Amino acid sequence: LQPKIASREVTMHILKAFGLRMSKKLGQNFLIDARIVQGIVDAAEVKPGDRVLEIGPGIGTLTQGLAEAGADVTAVELDKKLPAVLKETLKAYDNVRIVPGDILKVNIPEIMGEAPFKVAANLPYYITTPILMALLERHLPITHMVTMVQKEVAERMTAKPGSRIYGALSVAVQYYTEPEIVLDVPPRSFIPAPEVMSVVVSCRVRKEPAVAVRDEKLFFRVVKAAFGQRRKTLMNALKGGGFQKEAVRDALEQSGIDPTRRGETLTLEEFGRLADAFSVQEN
Numbered sequence: 469l470q471p472k473i474a475s476r477e478v479t480m481h482i483l484k485a486f487g488l489r490m491s492k493k494l495g496q497n498f499l500i501d502a503r504i505v506q507g508i509v510d511a512a513e514v515k516p517g518d519r520v521l522e523i524g525p526g527i528g529t530l531t532q533g534l535a536e537a538g539a540d541v542t543a544v545e546l547d548k549k550l551p552a553v554l555k556e557t558l559k560a561y562d563n564v565r566i567v568p569g570d571i572l573k574v575n576i577p578e579i580m581g582e583a584p585f586k587v588a589a590n591l592p593y594y595i596t597t598p599i600l601m602a603l604l605e606r607h608l609p610i611t612h613m614v615t616m617v618q619k620e621v622a623e624r625m626t627a628k629p630g631s632r633i634y635g636a637l638s639v640a641v642q643y644y645t646e647p648e649i650v651l652d653v654p655p656r657s658f659i660p661a662p663e664v665m666s667v668v669v670s671c672r673v674r675k676e677p678a679v680a681v682r683d684e685k686l687f688f689r690v691v692k693a694a695f696g697q698r699r700k701t702l703m704n705a706l707k708g709g710g711f712q713k714e715a716v717r718d719a720l721e722q723s724g725i726d727p728t729r730r731g732e733t734l735t736l737e738e739f740g741r742l743a744d745a746f747s748v749q750e751n
């Protein structure tokens with residue numbers, strides 16, 4: 469049996485043995501709580517043979533949990549010092565492949581191929597939203613994403629219309645997936661302890677997006693414009709977001725949406741109707 473990396477003692481030992489100093493800039497907060505690692509593996513329902521993309525393996529803490537569950541893991545790590553460390557800490561597993569690089573730049577279809585896969589990660593918090601958006605928008609064959617994020621980000625991912633924190637991230641996440649907060653994680657579960665509370669969010673990717681729209685790009689342009697100036701009425705926010713005044717008036721009228729409402733009150737279905745009304749005009 470391999471000692472679990474997810475403990476304070478083993479993690480400190482590895483850091484010392486390799487002379488590693490953790491980088492705040494790269495969002496390095498390593499898990500030291502084996503129950504949380506297991507919680508992520510369980511939430512992702514990892515079964516032997518599942519293909520899993522891990523983002524930021526660090527010293528291999530979560531990677532080990534995924535590998536023990538029998539997953540076929542591909543882990544992308546930006547920190548150039550870590551692949552050599554991972555080679556050592558994960559040498560007992562032949563079902564792990566480390567890909568050095570930036571998750572926002574690597575060609576994911578090239579490394580993962582076309583078969584369905586899951587994503588599991590304790591994300592670097594400085595780029596959580598860009599990573600989530602990149603994974604969602606690229607229409608990769610992802611079936612399920614289980615990620616550790618800042619609690620405040622998880623609340624935005626799961627926020628409902630009318631709430632102060634409902635925004636473009638909420639719409640994008642809920643359009644593609646069914647997000648659910650599955651675990652609360654205190655700062656003491658990491659080294660170093662982050663200043664914020666964390667949670668594990670499970671996002672099951674929908675077979676079809678939550679609403680059917682004619683033109684997805686246009687849908688997200690409307691969403692971004694509506695939340696771009698969230699204190700303004702829809703009429704003004706959409707005008708400010710690059711849509712023509714007459715087009716906005718007609719689209720709102722056609723979709724039956726009150727122009728004095730604010731974007732933050734619209735459901736996904738209403739955003740879909742509104743975007744489709746613009747799309748009809750453009751064609």
Ligand code: SAM
Binds near residue numbers: 499530
């Ligand atoms: N998985 C480990 C764990 O749970 O203890 C480490 C998680 S730590 C919060 C985030 C990891 O992501 C770090 O290892 C960091 O170097 C890596 N990272 C940061 N930016 C990255 C990027 N753009 N692409 C890939 N990995 C990145």
